[in-house]
Amino acid sequence: MDIKLKVESLKLKGFIVFYFVLCTLSVQAQELLNYPLDTVNGEEVYRYDVEKSIGLYRIGVNFNVSQDDILRLNPQLHEHGVRYGETLLIPTKRKAVIESAPVVVSTTVKETVVPVDTAVRKTNEQFIQAVAAMMSQLQKDSVQAAPVEVAHRDTVELALMLPFESQQTKRSGNADRIMDFYQGALLALHDLQSSRYFYRLRVYDTERSERRVNALCDSTELDNVKGILGLVYPIQIERMAAWCAAHEVPLLLPFSDDPEMTKKPYVLQFNSTDQQEADSLCRWIAARAETTHCVAVDVRESDMTEPMRTLRKHMQAQAIPTTTMALRDLLNDSVAYALDTAKENLIILHSDKFQHVRILLPHLAKIQAQGYRIRIVSQYSWMKEDISLPQVYASMFTSENSRENYEELWRTYFVSDHMSEAPRFDLLGYDLMQALVAWLRGEQEFVGLQSVIRWTQTDNAGWQNEAVKIIEK
Numbered sequence: 001m002d003i004k005l006k007v008e009s010l011k012l013k014g015f016i017v018f019y020f021v022l023c024t025l026s027v028q029a030q031e032l033l034n035y036p037l038d039t040v041n042g043e044e045v046y047r048y049d050v051e052k053s054i055g056l057y058r059i060g061v062n063f064n065v066s067q068d069d070i071l072r073l074n075p076q077l078h079e080h081g082v083r084y085g086e087t088l089l090i091p092t093k094r095k096a097v098i099e100s101a102p103v104v105v106s107t108t109v110k111e112t113v114v115p116v117d118t119a120v121r122k123t124n125e126q127f128i129q130a131v132a133a134m135m136s137q138l139q140k141d142s143v144q145a146a147p148v149e150v151a152h153r154d155t156v157e158l159a160l161m162l163p164f165e166s167q168q169t170k171r172s173g174n175a176d177r178i179m180d181f182y183q184g185a186l187l188a189l190h191d192l193q194s195s196r197y198f199y200r201l202r203v204y205d206t207e208r209s210e211r212r213v214n215a216l217c218d219s220t221e222l223d224n225v226k227g228i229l230g231l232v233y234p235i236q237i238e239r240m241a242a243w244c245a246a247h248e249v250p251l252l253l254p255f256s257d258d259p260e261m262t263k264k265p266y267v268l269q270f271n272s273t274d275q276q277e278a279d280s281l282c283r284w285i286a287a288r289a290e291t292t293h294c295v296a297v298d299v300r301e302s303d304m305t306e307p308m309r310t311l312r313k314h315m316q317a318q319a320i321p322t323t324t325m326a327l328r329d330l331l332n333d334s335v336a337y338a339l340d341t342a343k344e345n346l347i348i349l350h351s352d353k354f355q356h357v358r359i360l361l362p363h364l365a366k367i368q369a370q371g372y373r374i375r376i377v378s379q380y381s382w383m384k385e386d387i388s389l390p391q392v393y394a395s396m397f398t399s400e401n402s403r404e405n406y407e408e409l410w411r412t413y414f415v416s417d418h419m420s421e422a423p424r425f426d427l428l429g430y431d432l433m434q435a436l437v438a439w440l441r442g443e444q445e446f447v448g449l450q451s452v453i454r455w456t457q458t459d460n461a462g463w464q465n466e467a468v469k470i471i472e473k
Contacts, residue, residue, distance in 0.1 A: 038208075038211060040073070046089070050085060052084050087235070156197055156437075158199060158202070159202045159222060159227070160203045161236075165205075181254070183414060183429065184425070185201070186201070187406065187413070188433035189433060190413075191434075192433075202221075213231075217242075217243040227436045229432055237261065241264040249266060250439055250440070252432055252435065252436045252439070253268065255271060262462035265462060268455060268462075270396070270453065272466075277468060278307075279314060282315060282320060283470075289320075292343055294320060294321065294348065295325050295338050296350075297348065297360070298327060305350065308348065308349070311348065325338040335367060344374075346375050346376075346392070354379070354381070365388060375389070378393045381423075390472070391473045392472050393471055394469070395470075396467060399452050401447065403427075423450060424450060432448075432451075439455070
């Protein structure tokens with residue numbers, strides 16, 4: 001009897017283990033669907049951004065591949081190992097579908113006008129087609145308003161390359177922002193049309209694929225393009241930057257803040273780098289050294305974001321005195337040792353994500369209520385949050401130009417008022433399209449509706465927007 005019970009017990013344990021393994025594999029398979037797919041040298045791969053506290057062994061287990069396969073596709077790991085945030089190529093163990101010829105997937109603005117209903121957005125593809133039709137109407141209106149026919153004007157071909165997610169049936173929040181950016185760029189072209197120049201826009205959905213950008217660069221599709229706005233992912237930017245350097249075509253990057261991009265000729269990077277913002281803040285602090293006391297809230301090193309780490313390094317390099325406050329003391333409201341009653345206490349938080357610091361703000365407000373003067377180093381994106389504490393931040397969005405004409409134009413072509421967001425991506429698209437055309441005309445400074453842009457050439461031949469301003473609130 002005991003033997004039978006042991007056998008049944010072993011069977012049950014075996015079934016439980018099998019069921020657990022099956023569920024684990026199912027979960028892993030489901031998770032793998034969330035990683036973007038691409039093809040590299042005919043092999044289908046996942047693009048995986050390395051998470052915190054994970055090593056090569058665990059990555060191999062999670063993807064069910066050997067460490068040798070990962071090292072084969074990522075030889076840089078032999079030199080520096082696995083780094084948090086780095087994008088790795090992981091083999092899928094599936095055969096890639098090899099196309100007979102590269103296909104350029106694009107949504108090119110055409111001259112055909114079709115009825116548009118912006119209230120219905122079933123898929124990105126439909127919405128892109130709708131906005132493309134609006135662009136046709138915008139161009140027709142511009143042609144009618146101009147005293148010279150299009151045939152007698154100089155046509156300037158421009159390209160917009162962004163991940164519209166047109167193949168997805170459900171649009172993400174990022175896709176909505178990209179579409180806002182696109183619409184703002186269209187309105188910029190409407191305002192740029194003149195009796196001398198006719199600006200024509202080619203729009204490409206680059207998604208997250210290196211393959212799409214490679215196909216564009218290998219084709220003759222861009223031969224007449226004079227300027228390119230867009231691209232988001234570094235692996236796409238690398239190839240297009242090389243193409244632009246070979247063809248002497250400017251590439252304006254709207255979202256990148258990578259110092260490496262400043263090494264590439266014909267690349268114009270709009271976003272300020274962490275170093276630029278840190279330098280600006282340090283100059284602001286140094287000018288107020290007699291009245292400002294700097295306090296850093298100490299959290300675990302792994303939680304410190306790169307912008308905050310860069311700021312701390314710049315402050316140390318410039319010998320700016322800083323008192324360190326323990327996080328537990330802030331949460332326990334016992335921080336008197338770190339504060340100065342005679343000066344304004346500039347609180348440096350190690351995170352640039354508002355949801356990570358939200359819990360700290362009531363404690364800082366309580367300190368302020370006790371008579372201490374408090375100001376926090378914050379981010380421009382926090383403007384839409386309800387923060388009663390005084391703030392200071394570095395920003396590129398400092399233009400005070402009137403937007404009345406723009407808002408009227410928006411309502412004319414896109415029916416409803418725009419839902420504001422900080423920063424507004426439609427205004428960013430408008431300003432950067434205008435700035436790209438200004439660059440083609442030889443102008444290195446541009447003041448837009450939301451952004452101030454001042455291009456400066458770096459020692460490495462690339463161009464960087466240096467218009468960073470310190471805002472006090």
